[in-house]
Amino acid sequence: MAEWVRICGVAEAPAAGKVMEAEVNGIQICLANLNGELAALDNLCPHRQGPLGQGWIEGEAVICPWHSWAFNLKTGLAEYPAHERVEVFPVKTEGEDVLVEIDG
Numbered sequence: 001m002a003e004w005v006r007i008c009g010v011a012e013a014p015a016a017g018k019v020m021e022a023e024v025n026g027i028q029i030c031l032a033n034l035n036g037e038l039a040a041l042d043n044l045c046p047h048r049q050g051p052l053g054q055g056w057i058e059g060e061a062v063i064c065p066w067h068s069w070a071f072n073l074k075t076g077l078a079e080y081p082a083h084e085r086v087e088v089f090p091v092k093t094e095g096e097d098v099l100v101e102i103d104g
């Protein structure tokens with residue numbers, strides 16, 4: 001069943017245009033701030049498990065730091081190459097906490 005889990009404090013969340021890595025319940029998450037809105041993706045790139053949270057944002061996509069695959073932060077769909085995707089997790093802030101919804 002899906003549940004909301006604290007991923008970090010609001011103060012620790014990435015600033016606009018930045019990404020970071022985090023872990024909740026053993027799941028590695030790429031937490032990104034796209035124009036002031038937080039997005040949470042599976043941190044592991046489907047190419048060779050590169051850490052998306054160590055990448056950077058271009059347009060609406062996070063770029064994998066290893067070989068530059070690009071994943072849309074809202075949909076998880078790859079802008080390059082086609083037909084790839086990563087999971088997107090719903091994310092919200094509640095008081096001082098940032099929460100993501102994951103399968104418990």
Ligand code: FES
Nearest residue numbers: 045047048050064
């Ligand atoms: S591991 Fe991400 S592009 Fe290769």
